[in-house]
Amino acid sequence: MLLQAANAVRGTVPATIRPAGSSSLLLTENQQWIGGPPPLMDKLTPRERELVLKQGRRKVLNRGQTLFSQGGKHDGIWLIESGRIRVFYISPLGREITLAYWHVGNFVGGPEVFEGTVHQWSGVASSNCSVVHLPGKELRVLAAEIPNLAIGLIEGLTFKGKCYSALAQMLGTRSISQRLAHLLLHLVELYGVKDSDGTVIAAAFTHADIAHMVGATRQWVTISLKRMQEKGIVVTKRSQIVVCQTETLEEMRGQAAD
Amino acid sequence: MLLQAANAVRGTVPATIRPAGSSSLLLTENQQWIGGPPPLMDKLTPRERELVLKQGRRKVLNRGQTLFSQGGKHDGIWLIESGRIRVFYISPLGREITLAYWHVGNFVGGPEVFEGTVHQWSGVASSNCSVVHLPGKELRVLAAEIPNLAIGLIEGLTFKGKCYSALAQMLGTRSISQRLAHLLLHLVELYGVKDSDGTVIAAAFTHADIAHMVGATRQWVTISLKRMQEKGIVVTKRSQIVVCQTETLEEMRGQAAD
DNA sequence: TCGCCGCTGTCGATTAGTTGCCGGGAAAAT
DNA sequence: ATTTTCCCGGCAACTAATCGACAGCGGCGA
Numbered sequence: 001m002l003l004q005a006a007n008a009v010r011g012t013v014p015a016t017i018r019p020a021g022s023s024s025l026l027l028t029e030n031q032q033w034i035g036g037p038p039p040l041m042d043k044l045t046p047r048e049r050e051l052v053l054k055q056g057r058r059k060v061l062n063r064g065q066t067l068f069s070q071g072g073k074h075d076g077i078w079l080i081e082s083g084r085i086r087v088f089y090i091s092p093l094g095r096e097i098t099l100a101y102w103h104v105g106n107f108v109g110g111p112e113v114f115e116g117t118v119h120q121w122s123g124v125a126s127s128n129c130s131v132v133h134l135p136g137k138e139l140r141v142l143a144a145e146i147p148n149l150a151i152g153l154i155e156g157l158t159f160k161g162k163c164y165s166a167l168a169q170m171l172g173t174r175s176i177s178q179r180l181a182h183l184l185l186h187l188v189e190l191y192g193v194k195d196s197d198g199t200v201i202a203a204a205f206t207h208a209d210i211a212h213m214v215g216a217t218r219q220w221v222t223i224s225l226k227r228m229q230e231k232g233i234v235v236t237k238r239s240q241i242v243v244c245q246t247e248t249l250e251e252m253r254g255q256a257a258d
Numbered sequence: 259m260l261l262q263a264a265n266a267v268r269g270t271v272p273a274t275i276r277p278a279g280s281s282s283l284l285l286t287e288n289q290q291w292i293g294g295p296p297p298l299m300d301k302l303t304p305r306e307r308e309l310v311l312k313q314g315r316r317k318v319l320n321r322g323q324t325l326f327s328q329g330g331k332h333d334g335i336w337l338i339e340s341g342r343i344r345v346f347y348i349s350p351l352g353r354e355i356t357l358a359y360w361h362v363g364n365f366v367g368g369p370e371v372f373e374g375t376v377h378q379w380s381g382v383a384s385s386n387c388s389v390v391h392l393p394g395k396e397l398r399v400l401a402a403e404i405p406n407l408a409i410g411l412i413e414g415l416t417f418k419g420k421c422y423s424a425l426a427q428m429l430g431t432r433s434i435s436q437r438l439a440h441l442l443l444h445l446v447e448l449y450g451v452k453d454s455d456g457t458v459i460a461a462a463f464t465h466a467d468i469a470h471m472v473g474a475t476r477q478w479v480t481i482s483l484k485r486m487q488e489k490g491i492v493v494t495k496r497s498q499i500v501v502c503q504t505e506t507l508e509e510m511r512g513q514a515a516d
Numbered sequence: 517t518c519g520c521c522g523c524t525g526t527c528g529a530t531t532a533g534t535t536g537c538c539g540g541g542a543a544a545a546t
Numbered sequence: 547a548t549t550t551t552c553c554c555g556g557c558a559a560c561t562a563a564t565c566g567a568c569a570g571c572g573g574c575g576a
Contacts, residue, residue, distance in 0.1 A: 089423075089427045089430070089431065090431075091427070091431035091432065092512065093431075093512050095430075095431035095432075096431065097426070097427060097430030097431050099426070110416075110419055111415075111416050111418075111419025111420050111422075111423055112416050112419075112420075113412060113416060114412075114416075116416075120420060120423045120424070120427075121423065140409070143405075143408065143409065143412065144405040144406075144408075144409060145405075147401075147402040147403075147405065147408065148402075150401065150402075150405065150408035150409070150412065151398070151401065151402060151408070153412055154371060154372075154401065154408065154411055154412055154415060157369075157412060157415040157416065157419060158368075158369050158370050158371060158372075158374075158415065160369075160419055161368055161369025161370075161415060161418055161419050161422060162369050162370075162378060164369075164419060164422030164423050164425075164426055165347075165369055165378045165379065165422050166378070167422075167426040167430070168355070168357070168422055168425040168426040168429060169347045169349070169355060169378075171426060171429035171430050171473075172347070172353075172355030172425070172429050172473040173347065173348075173349035173351075173353035173354065173355050173473070174349065174353075175532075175533095175564095176532075176533070177532080177533095206552090206553060206554085207553075207554070207555095208552095208553080215429075215430040215431070216533075216534090217533075217534060217535080218553090218554090219533090219534075219535085219536095219555090219556090220532085220533055220534075222554070222555060222556080223533090223555095223556090224533095226555080226556090236554095238541090238542075238553080238554065239553075239554080254350065254351055433534095433562075433563095434562075434563070435562080464522090464523065464524090465523075465524070465525095466523080474563075474564090475563075475564060475565080476523090476524090477525090477526085477563090477564075477565080477566095478562085478563055478564075480524065480525060480526085481525090481526090481563090484525080484526090494524095496523080496524070496571085496572080497523075497524080
């Protein structure tokens, strides 16, 4: 199952489609967040930044490699320099939910940032990655010394809190179909490329990937997509999805505005 | 619906049952969190504490009063001094999910702590409350001046992050029945009083309240409780729940340990 | 003491979503 | 070039959960 997850994004997304640092959040009600998270170290002086990075250790991951695992001992955070990391959770009975695919500019390893107890989530590289590890103890000392780093951490945590909240709210109050409609619209925003008969989602997610994102079974995703195809809302061709009627999807999503 | 929510906890819980500051978290996998959140101002010197509280404004709420509403403008956080505050979210179509009932020692108003954009959740007093408001702007200045306050905020946000994560994970990977079993066990921990034929949950939650906590409909809760009663797992008598077979509930919850 | 309101309990109809299975086909590995 | 892997697609049976509605009960306030 982990290996499967690792293959999450197989298609190559043209770099031009989205600016670096853009949001990775999959199920959120508020479009304004798509601007992405507040950069952790933007407010630091060059000297302070150097001081922080000196404590960090660069690490390179190949697609499929695990960065951290739920239940594993927690120590600090990782800043993403390049690549994409999928953060997800697997229940004791094997059901799986994906929180997000995080890109450059985000940090992962939360919700704790210092020496914590154990990881709440797992993180796996879904493409080749480069990350910088900031160990918890050192980070705590630095945060006490550099006020702007502490503020940056608070803002980062705040952003994460919004992500977790958004996911919980979607899962708690929307049906799976609504979540699927929501996700498709979001993927159109992130990876959409205009086409003669609609918008192509230029990233190949398998039905299983999608199922994990919306919290459903693979089969249900297949069935739902088929029904959407019958209604002419989308056209699918083996993990290639073309969205034809965004308005209908917006209706199905079932919410007032955005 | 808000009024209904306000009546959430009608029974009076003897003060002896749980120590002040104990956790309010409703759906969490990890028992160790029941110790509660890290106190926001524990690490401060008396002088620093005074400095912070000088910026605060005490506010008293009656049962049913709204402290903040989702979508409303955000400004800072509230420390709970006494009483209980229910934090929840209502979707555009009216479905509702409760995050938690927060007690003394916690702060509410997150996930943002400074001047934010808008509230992600709503907060309503479910019993008479006293809170201290810390406005965002002042809090930001204080956090930059007092390192230990910043660390306290980071730890507080970390704790909240765990709560949101736990809720999302439960909602994303457990069936409603599993969540209900989970909740009942948790309520036994929080409000349980030993009895001749089991453990009485000494807090009167209506079926609707419970439904909001697990993300289900009122009827489904009624049906599920009835089935549990038929199997002898619980005995219900009009919003009074007695849990007889905790082991069976633990099985139903469907997870490996604790 | 009466009347009202909110909560429980229940029913029937319906849909949404799961589980398990299998076969074919594309892509990747050897 | 061949094997292996894994992904889609579909099916059948089933259960979990929703929706709307309504009657009765109990508590509370007038």
